[in-house]
Every structure is written in C-alpha cells, then in structure tokens.
Amino acid sequence: MVKAEKAASAVKAKPRKANGYKFPEKLPEGQILKDVMKKEWILGPSIGKGGFGEIYCAARYENGKFDKSYPFVVKIEPHENGPLFMEKNFYIKVAKLENVEEWKAKEKIKVLGIPTYYASGSHVFKDEKYRFLIIERYGNDLWNLFLKNKRFLPETVFKCALQIIDVLEFIHSRDYIHGDIKGANLLLGLQKGTENNVFLVDFGLACKYSTKEFKRDPKQEHNGTIEYTSCDWHLGVPTRRGDMEILGYNLLHWIASSLPWENDIKNKEKVHEKKQQLMKDVSNYFKKHFPNVPTVISKYMEYISKLKYDEAPDYHFCKNLFTTELKKMSCPIGSKLDFSAIKNTPKKIPSTPKKVATPRSGKKRKTPTKEINEVSDADPEEIQPKRTRRTPKRNGVVPEEDKEEEEIKSETTAKLEPKATKPTRRVRRKIEKVAILSDDEDDEIIARTPEEPKKTVKKTKNQKKEVDKVSWRDAPTVAGNINNKAGEYIKKTTLSRRKP
Known part of the structure; x- marks a missing residue:
C-alpha cells in the first residue's frame, strides 16, 4: 500500500530541471488567456520549449474571431518560477515600445533587434497557476541554422x-545586461522586411550591473550557457564586458565550427580555466588554436580582454572592426544574410587527356571527325596524294623484266654522264619520262600522275610509216655501247607532245 502511494505521488509530481525550476504542464490548444488589461488571447499549438517553460503561438481573440496565422508568441511558466518574472519586468521597464523607437531615431537605424512586448498576465489550468508573457512572433533561430552546416560564412x-x-x-544604456547570448536566443524576423534582421530574445537572466565593486556571487556562479558564458559570469558577476565576451565566443563558434572546451562542458571550472587562458593572451592563443580564423575575431577578443570590469565598451570601435572587414570583402552591410553551406573549393588538378578506348576494352574507338572535316574543307588543289614512282605502261609492247629495265637505265645513265658514278636525281626523273617504242609500233608516253587517266594516242598513217623505218639498232644507247642488251629507248625526232 505504501509503495502504491509513492508511485502515485511520483506520477503526480511536476518535472523539475536541475536548477530547481518546474516545467509547466502542456496546455491544450484553444485555451483563452486574459492579460492584466482584460484583453483575450487564444492559444495556438506549441512551437518549442524555452529555458524554463513552454512556448506557444497565439492570436488576439475578439468576438470569437482570431487570426489563424497566430502572429504572436506566448511564453508560459509556473507562477513560482522566477525567470519569466524577470523577463516581464525587463520588457516593462527597459524595452517599452517608446524607448525602442527613441533609440532607433537617435542612432539612425531602421530596426533594433529587441522583441516588441504586447501583454502579460496569469492563467489557471488544473488548479495550477501560470504566468504568461506575449511578444511578437519571429522566425528561425541561428542555432538551428548553424546545425545544418556547422559553420557560417564569415x-x-x-x-x-x-x-x-x-x-x-x-540594453547596457539602460543599466542592464543580457547574460545569455547564444544562437537559440537569436531569431530572424518573420514579418516582411525583417527577414534579414536578428532579434535577441529570452531576457530571463537579464539583470542590472554594478560599477561600484567587483563582488563575486556564489549563487550566480557559472550562470548562463556554459559554452559561451563570460569569465565574469563564471564568478557570478554581471558586467558589460561580459556580454561582449559572450558574443565573441558565439562569433568564434560560428566561424570556426567548434570551441576548445566543448568536451569539458560538464566540468564548469575547467571550462572557466580554458577561457581565462584565452583571454590572458588572445593573439598567441588564436595562432595556436585558430590559425585559419579571420584576424578580426582575434582583434575583437583582444580588445574585450583589455577592458576593465566597470568600463563601458567602445561599441563604435567594435562595430568598425566588422564594418571594415565587410568593406574589404566588398559586401554591403545591409545585404541578405546567407546561411548556405560553405563550399570547399578543391585544389586544381591538371587535366589529363582522355585515353582512346582500345579494342580490348570493348569500347568503340571514336572516329576522328574533326580531322576529316578539316581535310574536306580544304582547297582541292592543295590536297594531292604523294606521287608514287612506277614504270610507265606501253601499248602493244610486252614488258621486259624489271631487272632488265633497271640495268638499261643504269647503263644509259652511265653513258650520258660518264664522270658520275651514280645517276643524279634529276637524271633519274628524266629517264622515267623518256618515251619508249618497240620495233613495230611507236607510242607517245605522257608523264602522268596516278590520278590522271591513261590516254590513248591515235596514230595516223604517216606516223606509222615513219615509225616502221626506225629500228632499235639506231637508238643512241646501242650505238654508244654495242654490248648493251636489246633495249626500248629511242630518240624520237618526228613526234611531238599532243596538246591536251
């Protein structure tokens, strides 16, 4: 029986976080909330969880009608929790609409990333009292965008x-610090014209800072998000330089993809120690751990490390560091925020010519169409195949053996040029064009290229009679050397080259 009672009490017990704050029970969609000004708001679906409570979208509820796009956000926490109470007071005291508009006019800026406060109040559900806060609804947060690619463009x-x-x-001008700057608390605008504006939300840890004394507060030690919290906040001291330091760790994480103390998150003292090492010698620390990070991040952190705890940061100087860097990159300050992945450009590798497929590979060899087209487009007169030497054919004469012809050529050349041991190239060309006649028939041999058709010469009766009178014995080669074999070369006196 005792065990059953303990089990029942365990089921009914509200879940609590490690910091002691209770998590609220999830409220059903359609609940009507009434703020301190008696205005009604209808609860939409849950869109997430904050550090200490549930977050819902909501709409103004009037006469049973409401905007189904739910343009507002409701943060709800158990009434006994403190963070939402602190946040509500911050909006009422610091972030009033008139204060924000006054600041924008003074600094000449169109948008300031402070959420607009609309309403707050209390609500009872299942005998549990809750506190709620209504602000403007925003878009995606930087942390979810960061998780997609693990890095942002510089x-x-x-x-x-x-x-x-x-x-x-x-915020600092109103004597407050934020104390928990991180990607999950930085949202993009949802309304038209604010898509590239960043809004800082969640002021649950916002509190006043003091410049009188640097006094440690054990109750506030290691406050905020351990990965990014400042060295001062590790000691429980809220300072302006601490907010700027927290921002620096975020910038470093976004651009470097990791932080040196990521594996030591559970050991808060060790994380604090590593951050102190960084802030003591920023320049050398970056050279060792972040050699590829743009130097502007190192310069920013080095400036913050030299600030005194009660000193107001030079915001203009800090902004000028990043403005100068953007100008060097030819990037307009008001241009679109690009959260796309960083493309790692590989080193250029010299291209190698593609291998022609061989028959072994089973692939067809590519036809050299380019060379064929070049040849076909050329001038026909310029395209001539190489001439091949061959013995002219003779009409009506039975050709002798090639060996005998070569002997006759060599002997004839020796007779014409007795001093030369070998016939010259010029003589050989002339010999190839010499007319050859037989005892019974004469013929005119016309030097031709291989492309030219063989021409047949018509012989007249007078030419036949005259040829009959000429014998091979009268050839100059025979007269010069009686030992020569019967040849075919004669001295043609009466025939002339036929006109083409």
Whole structure:
C-alpha cells in the first residue's frame, strides 16, 4: 500500500530541471488567456520549449474571431518560477515600445533587434497557476541554422555581429545586461522586411550591473550557457564586458565550427580555466588554436580582454572592426544574410587527356571527325596524294623484266654522264619520262600522275610509216655501247607532245 502511494505521488509530481525550476504542464490548444488589461488571447499549438517553460503561438481573440496565422508568441511558466518574472519586468521597464523607437531615431537605424512586448498576465489550468508573457512572433533561430552546416560564412558572422552589438548597446544604456547570448536566443524576423534582421530574445537572466565593486556571487556562479558564458559570469558577476565576451565566443563558434572546451562542458571550472587562458593572451592563443580564423575575431577578443570590469565598451570601435572587414570583402552591410553551406573549393588538378578506348576494352574507338572535316574543307588543289614512282605502261609492247629495265637505265645513265658514278636525281626523273617504242609500233608516253587517266594516242598513217623505218639498232644507247642488251629507248625526232 505504501509503495502504491509513492508511485502515485511520483506520477503526480511536476518535472523539475536541475536548477530547481518546474516545467509547466502542456496546455491544450484553444485555451483563452486574459492579460492584466482584460484583453483575450487564444492559444495556438506549441512551437518549442524555452529555458524554463513552454512556448506557444497565439492570436488576439475578439468576438470569437482570431487570426489563424497566430502572429504572436506566448511564453508560459509556473507562477513560482522566477525567470519569466524577470523577463516581464525587463520588457516593462527597459524595452517599452517608446524607448525602442527613441533609440532607433537617435542612432539612425531602421530596426533594433529587441522583441516588441504586447501583454502579460496569469492563467489557471488544473488548479495550477501560470504566468504568461506575449511578444511578437519571429522566425528561425541561428542555432538551428548553424546545425545544418556547422559553420557560417564569415560575412554572415560579421553582419550578425553588427546587429547584436546594437542591441547590447541599447540594453547596457539602460543599466542592464543580457547574460545569455547564444544562437537559440537569436531569431530572424518573420514579418516582411525583417527577414534579414536578428532579434535577441529570452531576457530571463537579464539583470542590472554594478560599477561600484567587483563582488563575486556564489549563487550566480557559472550562470548562463556554459559554452559561451563570460569569465565574469563564471564568478557570478554581471558586467558589460561580459556580454561582449559572450558574443565573441558565439562569433568564434560560428566561424570556426567548434570551441576548445566543448568536451569539458560538464566540468564548469575547467571550462572557466580554458577561457581565462584565452583571454590572458588572445593573439598567441588564436595562432595556436585558430590559425585559419579571420584576424578580426582575434582583434575583437583582444580588445574585450583589455577592458576593465566597470568600463563601458567602445561599441563604435567594435562595430568598425566588422564594418571594415565587410568593406574589404566588398559586401554591403545591409545585404541578405546567407546561411548556405560553405563550399570547399578543391585544389586544381591538371587535366589529363582522355585515353582512346582500345579494342580490348570493348569500347568503340571514336572516329576522328574533326580531322576529316578539316581535310574536306580544304582547297582541292592543295590536297594531292604523294606521287608514287612506277614504270610507265606501253601499248602493244610486252614488258621486259624489271631487272632488265633497271640495268638499261643504269647503263644509259652511265653513258650520258660518264664522270658520275651514280645517276643524279634529276637524271633519274628524266629517264622515267623518256618515251619508249618497240620495233613495230611507236607510242607517245605522257608523264602522268596516278590520278590522271591513261590516254590513248591515235596514230595516223604517216606516223606509222615513219615509225616502221626506225629500228632499235639506231637508238643512241646501242650505238654508244654495242654490248648493251636489246633495249626500248629511242630518240624520237618526228613526234611531238599532243596538246591536251
């Protein structure tokens, strides 16, 4: 029986976080909330969880009608929790609409990344009292965008830094610090014209800072998000330089993809120690751990490390660091925020010619069409195949053996040029064009190229009679050397070259 009672009490017990704050029970969609001004708001579906409570979208509820796009956000926490109470007071005291508009006019800026406060109040559900806060609804947060690619483009980081510094300057001017700057608390605008504006939300840890004394507060030690919290906040001391330091760790994380103390998150003292090492010698620390990070991040952190705890940061100087860097990159300050993935451009590898497929590979060899087209487009007169030497054919004469012809050629050449041991090239060309006649028939041999057709010469009766009178014995080669074999070369006196 006792065990059953303990089990029942365990089921009914409200879940609590490690910090002692209770998580609220999820409220059903359609609940009507009434703020302190008696205005009604209808609850939409849950869109997430904050550090200490549930977050819903909502709409103004009037006469049973409401905007189904739910243009507002409701943060709800158990009434006994403190963070939402602190946040509500911050909006009422610091972030009034008139205060924000006055600051924008003074600084000559169109948008300041501070949420617009609309209403707050209390609500009872199942005998549990809740506190709620209604602000404007925003779009995606930077943390979810960061998780997609694990890194932001440098120009995107610099442009975000400029907008966040403006917000911090406004908060600090009202004697408050934020204390929990991180990607999950930085949202993009949802309304038209604000899609590239960054809004800092969640002021649950916002509190006043003091410049009188640097006094540690054990109750506030390691406050905020451990990955990014400042060295001062590790000691429980809220300072302006601490907010700027927290921003620096975010910028470093976005651009470097990781932080040196990521594996030590559970050991808060060790994380604090590593951050102290960084802030003691920023320049050398960056050279060792972040050699590829743009130097502007190192310069920013080095400036913050030299600030005194009670000193107001030079916001204009900090913004100028990033503005100068954007100008070097030829990137307009007001241009679109680009959260696309960084393309790693590989080193250029010299291209190698493609291998022609061989028959072994089973692939067809490519036809050299380019060369064929070039030849076909050329001038026909310029395209001539190489001439091949061959013995002219003779009409009506039975050819002798090639060996005998070569002997006759060599003997004839020796007779014509007795001093030369070998016939010259010029003589050989002339010999090839010499007319050859037989005892019974004469013929005219016309030097031809291989492309020219063989021409047949018609012989007249007079030519036949005259040829009959000529014998091979009268050839000059025979007269010069009686030992020569019967040849075919004669001296043609009466025949002339036929006109083409």
